[in-house]
Amino acid sequence: MVNALWADLQFETSxxxxxxxxxxxxxxxxxxxxxxxxITLVSxxxxxxxxxxxxxxxxxxxxxxxxxxxxxxxxxxxxxNTLKVDLNNTSTEPLIELKGIYPxxxxxxxxxxxxxxxxxxxTQPHGAIALFSSPKDIFSxxxxxxxNQYQQTQDHRLLPSLIxxxxxxxxxxxxxxxxxxxxxxxxxxxxxxxxxKECCQPVLPQTTSVSQMMLRQAFEGQFNQWxxxxxxSLSQPLEVSDRAEKCATLGHTSGTDxxxxxxxxxxxxxxxxxxxxxxxxx
Numbered sequence: 459m460v461n462a463l464w465a466d467l468q469f470e471t472s473x474x475x476x477x478x479x480x481x482x483x484x485x486x487x488x489x490x491x492x493x494x495x496x497i498t499l500v501s502x503x504x505x506x507x508x509x510x511x512x513x514x515x516x517x518x519x520x521x522x523x524x525x526x527x528x529x530x531x532x533x534x535x536x537x538x539n540t541l542k543v544d545l546n547n548t549s550t551e552p553l554i555e556l557k558g559i560y561p562x563x564x565x566x567x568x569x570x571x572x573x574x575x576x577x578x579x580x581t582q583p584h585g586a587i588a589l590f591s592s593p594k595d596i597f598s599x600x601x602x603x604x605x606n607q608y609q610q611t612q613d614h615r616l617l618p619s620l621i622x623x624x625x626x627x628x629x630x631x632x633x634x635x636x637x638x639x640x641x642x643x644x645x646x647x648x649x650x651x652x653x654x655k656e657c658c659q660p661v662l663p664q665t666t667s668v669s670q671m672m673l674r675q676a677f678e679g680q681f682n683q684w685x686x687x688x689x690x691s692l693s694q695p696l697e698v699s700d701r702a703e704k705c706a707t708l709g710h711t712s713g714t715d716x717x718x719x720x721x722x723x724x725x726x727x728x729x730x731x732x733x734x735x736x737x738x739x740x
Contacts, residue, residue, distance in 0.1 A: 464512040465512070465545070466508050467550050469509050472497050475492060476492070477493070479491060479527060481667065481668075482627065484627075487501070488541075491667070499543070505683035505708075509671065518541070553686060554690065559690070560693070570724040570725075572695045573721055577702075577717060578590050580706070582711070585710070586598070586601050587715070587717075589602050605718075618657045621662065637719020639677065641723045643679045662674075684708060687704070687705075
């Protein structure tokens with residue numbers, strides 16, 4: 459029996475809907491899906507997140523789980539083949555509230571500059587971080603091209619082109635958008651979030667199911683624990699590097715892609731107000 463250490467309240471509510479089956483299995487994550495929602499179980503070393511349960515195990519690959527297997531739930535137990543999760547003593551402590559924590563961009567200007575410098579010092583040829591170097595694959599080049607265009611024009615209509623751009627269960631372009639939305643949420647830039655949501659909704663089906671769920675959560679101001687901590691650290695510049703190092707361990711490039719989104723959005727804003735900054739380049 460594996461103990462559930464923490465679960466989002468949305469996870470518990472969704473689980474009661476039943477009829478879940480295995481959607482995808484990874485070393486550190488297990489995605490379950492029914493016709494209405496997707497929920498996720500993660501290993502103990504991964505961050506808390508919306509619609510997620512953190513379990514006291516190291517890997518899901520030891521339980522002979524395959525796509526399509528039914529997930530059987532009772533009030534206190536979730537069973538999928540040989541995996542049995544005890545839900546009895548699960549913590550439901552809420553995640554950090556991010557919305558509007560920075561009424562002025564000046565409060566995070568130094569922290570944001572620290573994050574940009576961290577990204578410049580950790581350049582890679584893959585993923586969105588290739589914005590600071592030379593991209594080596596077509597997907598990175600496409601993301602970089604879109605972000606450079608956005609930096610020059612501040613045209614929100616360019617951003618939906620990022621959706622589904624990249625590889626993996628959360629493509630780079632999607633992670634960039636989540637980073638932009640996280641900082642916009644922290645700065646309470648509701649108009650930007652509304653406009654971006656309206657632009658992106660029609661093309662969400664172009665990306666993966668997991669990424670669609672992640673983006674829908676981001677539009678509602680919901681992010682995982684390490685994303686939240688990274689945004690929080692922007693007001694404490696000495697903490698930024700440590701938070702960035704932790705965030706960078708998410709996925710293959712997901713964590714750095716997210717931080718590039720934070721960097722690009724911040725470079726396009728001053729005094730907490732969205733406006734064109736046509737002469738600002740990375």
